[in-house]
Amino acid sequence: GPGETVSFPVNVFALDETVKQAQITVAVNDMFSIKGERTRSIAFREPGDEMVWFELETPQREGVAKVSATVKSGSESVTFDIELEVRNANTRQTSVENLVLDGKESGELSFAFRGMQSTREATLEISSIPPINLEKRLRFLTTYPHGCTEQIVSGAFPQLFIETFYELSENDKAKIQHNVESVISRLSGRQIGNGGVVMWPGGTAAHEWVSSYAGHFALEAQKKGFSLPAGFVDNWVRFQQQMANRWVPDVETQGSDLMQAYRLYTLALANRSEMGAMNRLRQQSTLSVQARWQLAAAYLLSGQEEAARQLLEQTGTRIEPYRQLSYTFGNPLRDKAQIIPVLLKLNRREDAAVLVKELADEFASSQWLSTQTTAFGLMALADFYKGTTPESGMQITYAEDGGAAREVKTSSLVSINELSVPATESDKRMAFSNKGNNPLFIRVIHSGIPRAGDEVAESANLGMNVRFTGLDGSPLDVSRLRQGTSFIAEVTLSHPGIRGDYREMALTRIFPSGWEISNVRMDAAAGALQQDIPVYEDIRDDRVHTYFDIPARQARTYKVMLTATYAGRFYLPAFNTEAMYDASIYARNKGRWVEVVRE
Structure with a gap:
């Protein structure tokens, strides 16, 4: 990482008795x-x-470091080259600057970049519709660090409809095609024998909501011309039909009726409507508001508009506050995003506009939104604005840091432009001039990765204790370790008991460059350390992602065996734990510098 020191070894072998001396030269x-x-x-x-x-x-910057070692003895010489990626392991931080220009109006923005200079990025978003933070929300989905099925589908799903907002370049189209095809391929590997789809790779039990969501995405992708693996849809339909016909009301589980309604909607989307199951669900006296709207959508797709209208008589769009960390991943904003397309199908555009305003306000704010909410929200907004073009188009000029003005002239709803990053620490200055008659909404999204040591230890609704021990369990100070030392990193997460069970939790542990991770799947000793078994664990070269649940008032402990392998001074990044579908549950410690000394 930036600012780190490493002892670079060069091992020279002399296999001939005549070789008495050698000279080693390093170039970087x-x-x-x-x-x-x-x-x-x-x-x-x-x-x-x-x-x-x-x-x-x-x-103190990111890049690719190159080292060349040349060994010379007499008239003989040999050179060995190596490349090492220097990257900052901290989390990227994003800020947004806003400006609204009326017709023929000019204005300016000035701001300071965040993070290390080499990690800074900036994008200009100009919109003729109220701002929805399109660039920031899309980036959140496409760079989300975890990879459960819900999250990878959420990353690709809105990209099917993004052309509603702005004109795609050939490069944009190629990226979207690659992203969508990649997710389709991964879904094929996560479909199990009964046709359902699992939450994590290697899972054995299908997740009901995720199965519906994955099938929904696959069907929409197919409509857009993407090819699906042979048998994927037929096997998925078989699973959905079996689950739909087996379903019985479960008043003890919030969202059970929505689970069934969404499943029936996806079957109708596949032209395999289960009218019997739809009619049985319709008869439930305790049917929730969100389930009513989703079931109405299924009736509409099945050509039963009158049934849909009757179902929605006296049904409003108010959703009582709730948040599910798993199961349907639901919350009121996600549910309203699902209602908007139904209103549009019923030609109730004014009613839809009320929900779109509420949705856009949340998207334009700095409020955290889950991957599920973000994906459904972007798709609902795309559905609402489909076919809409700004009156007389957008025409605006902008200048960066006193430079020449650039013109943006487009009939798209949104224009996204990459901005330059100053080579110095000076503030970024932007000047704008709206040449048209209609108001324009301007946002500059800028981000950077903070230097090592800038993190803050904090937590909410979760306890986290980190300790390091020797293999015998005795406490170990890792600030200075002898090369070759094997030891254990132990993290204990505790539920304070104020709220219900925590689901879909993620623990991310990134380790210093000089430490090596022992993979529990390949190392019997490392595997024997496991105290609590996670739902899924993703072990990479420099980090371990652990996914788990915690019942109320209980704790979970997860261990990793490590070896101090490479000599030098390295940064140990903060450990971070979060509920992936509720930003109010998290804990993180502060990173620190550690050293590995040669034997």
């Missing part, structure tokens, strides 16, 4: 600086090998 690019000598000599008394070390330090 601008992503490394050499502390000490660049050239060192070694002597051999007999055939064997000798090790020399060079101290290399990275600058």
Whole structure:
């Protein structure tokens, strides 16, 4: 990472008795600086090998570091090249600047960038419709670090309809095609024998909502011309039909009726309507508001408009406050996003506009929204604005940092433009001039990754205790470890008991470059350490993502075996735990510098 130091080893073998000396020279690019000598000599008394070390330090920026080691003895020489990615493991932070310009009006924006200079990015979003934070919300979906089925589908689903907002370049189209095809391929691997879809790779039980959601996405992708794996839809339909016909009311579980209604909607979308199951659900006296709207959508797709209208008589759009961390992943805003397309199908555009205003206000704010809510929200907005073009188009000029003005002239609802990032720490200055007669909404979305050490330890509705131990369980200070030391990182998460069970929790542990992770699937000793078994665990080169549930007033402990492998000074990033579908439940500690010393 940036600002770290590593001891770079060069091991030289002399296999011939005539080789008595060798000279080693190291060259680096601008992503490394050499502390000490660049050239060192070694002597051999007999055939064997000798090790020399060079101290290399990275600058405070990201990039690709290159090292070249040349060994010369007599007239013989050999060169070895290596590349290392220097990256900041902290989380990207995003800010938004806003400006509204009436017709023929001019204005300015000025702001300071966040984070390390090499990580900074900025995008200009100009809109003729009330702002919805399109760029920021899309980036949230496409860069979300976790990969359950709900999240990967949410990342791709809105991309099927994004052309509603702005004209796609050939590069945009290629990216969308790649993203959608990638998710379709991954879904095929997560469909199990009964036709349902699991939440995590390797799962054995289908998740009912995720199965409906994945099928919904696949059907819409197919309409857009994407090919689906052979048998995927037929097997999925079989599963959906079996679940629909087996369903019985469960008044103890909130969202049971919505689960069934959404399943019936997806079957109708596949032209496999289950009218018997739809009519049975319709007879339920306790049918929730959101289930009524979803069932009405199923009737509309089945050509039963009168049944849909009768079902919605005296049914409003108010959803009582609630939030589900799993099951249907529901909350009032997500449910209203599902209601908007139904209102549009019923030609109730004015009623839909009321919900669109509420949705747009939430999207334009800094309020955290789940992947599920963001995806359904963007799709509802795309459905509402489909076919809409700004009156007389948009025409505006903007200038960056006193430079020449650039013109944006388009008939699209939104224009997205990449901005330059100053090479210095000076503020970014933007000047705008609206050449048209209609108001325009301007947003500059800028982001950066903070330097190591800028994190803040904090928590809410969750306890987290981190400790390091030796293999015998005794406490261990990891600030300075001898190379080759094996040890354990232990994290205990505790539920304070104020709220109900926590579902779909994610623990992310990123480790220093000089520490090596022992994979529990390949190392029996590491596997034996597991105290609590997670729902799913994703072990990568430098980090471990652990996914789990915590019942109320209980705790979960997760361990990772590590080895201090590479000598140097490295940064240990903060450990972060969060409820993936409720931002009010989280805990994170503060990162720190650690050192690995040679034996």
